[in-house]
Amino acid sequence: MTKEWNTLIEPNFAQDIGLDFAETLVPLKDIQYLAIHHTESQGMDALEAHRFHREARKWAGIGYNYFIEEDGAIIKGRGCYVGAHVYRYNRVSLGIALSGDFDSHYPTEAQMESARKLCLFFMKQCNLQSSQIIGHREFPDVSKSCPGRNFDMDGFRNWIEQTRLVNR
Ligand SMILES: [Zn+2]
Numbered sequence: 295m296t297k298e299w300n301t302l303i304e305p306n307f308a309q310d311i312g313l314d315f316a317e318t319l320v321p322l323k324d325i326q327y328l329a330i331h332h333t334e335s336q337g338m339d340a341l342e343a344h345r346f347h348r349e350a351r352k353w354a355g356i357g358y359n360y361f362i363e364e365d366g367a368i369i370k371g372r373g374c375y376v377g378a379h380v381y382r383y384n385r386v387s388l389g390i391a392l393s394g395d396f397d398s399h400y401p402t403e404a405q406m407e408s409a410r411k412l413c414l415f416f417m418k419q420c421n422l423q424s425s426q427i428i429g430h431r432e433f434p435d436v437s438k439s440c441p442g443r444n445f446d447m448d449g450f451r452n453w454i455e456q457t458r459l460v461n462r
Contacts, residue, residue, distance in 0.1 A: 300321035300322070300373075300374045300375065301321070302321070302322060302325070302374035302419065302420075303374075303419060304370065304373050304374055305368070305412065305415045305416075307368060307411065307415075308360060308368045308369065308370040308373070308412075309367060309368065309369050309370065310370045310373075311340060311341065311369055311370070313340075313341070313344050313355055313356060313370075313371065314355065315348075315354045315355040315372075316348060316353075316354045316355060317354040319354065319372060319375035319376065320375060320376045321374065321375055321376070322359075322374050322375060322376055322385070322388065323385075324385070324386050325386065325387065325388050325416060325420045325422070326386040326387065326422075326426060327380075327383065327386060327387035327388070327422075327426050327427070327428050328387065328388050328390060328413050328416055328417070328422065328426060328427045328428070329379060329380050329383065329387045329388065329389045329390065329428055329429075329430055329433070330390055330392070330409070330427065330428070330429050330430065330441045330445070330447070330450070331358060331379060331389060331390065331391040331392070331430050331440050331441050332391065332392050332393075332394050332395060332396045332401075332440055332441040332442045332445065333391055333392070333393050333394060333395070334395050334397075334440065334442075335395055336393075336394055336395050336398075336399065337364075337393070338393055339361075339363055339393060340356065340361040340363065340369040340371065340393075343356050343358065343361060343371075343391070343393075344356035344371070347378070351378075353378050354378075355371075355372070356371040356372065357371075357372070357377050357378035357379045357389065358371040358372065358377055358379050358389040358390065358391040359371050359372045359373060359374070359375075359377045359379075359388045359389045359390065360373075360388070360389075360390045360391070360412055361390075361391050361393065362390065362391065362392045362393065362405050362408045362409055362412070363393050363405075364393050364394065364402055364404075364405065365402070365404055366402065366404025366405050366407060366408040367408070368408050368411075368412060371389075371391075372389075374388075377389045379391070379430070380430060380433050380436075381433075381435075381436075383433060387428075388416055390409060390412055390413070392405045392409060392441065392445075393405070394442070395442060396441055396442020396443065396444045396445045397439055397442045397443050397444065398442075398444075399444065400444045401444075401445060406450075409450070410450075410453065410454055410457065413427055413454055414454065414457065414458065417454075417458065424451040424452075424454045424455040424458065425451065427447075427450065427451055427454065428447075429441050429445065429447040432447060
């Protein structure tokens with residue numbers, strides 16, 4: 295439950311629902327990638343994902359750093375502390391999960407808007423390029439389709455790149 299001090303700034307638009315972690319969380323020091331995930335199951339909210347990861351997986355708690363509900367609400371998971379979402383890359387990446395199974399349906403517009411907002415916030419803070427936004431399936435040796443076949447990673451990166459240029 296206790297946490298070490300972290301120098302990264304949490305986005306003030308993420309809701310803290312007070313998730314309780316079973317172990318001390320370690321601050322993220324170096325964010326090189328923003329890793330995009332889906333929950334693989336429709337209707338799973340942040341609290342359910344937290345309970346599932348903590349009780350079934352026996353992790354400290356929710357593995358994702360941030361969680362985006364179907365209605366677009368951005369929920370703080372581990373925040374700027376090391377998560378559990380991409381094997382071997384947890385210490386250098388921030389995991390953003392969207393609720394849903396995007397092998398069978400599509401993310402909502404509100405979810406995509408929130409994902410973009412969150413990515414832009416960390417790109418600015420950590421000096422990242424849109425090429426550093428990576429779908430889980432794009433990491434080495436990953437066989438799953440995460441964040442789902444219907445989640446167009448190139449389209450998402452292009453959209454973010456255009457927004458970034460407009461706002462510069
Ligand atoms: Zn994933």
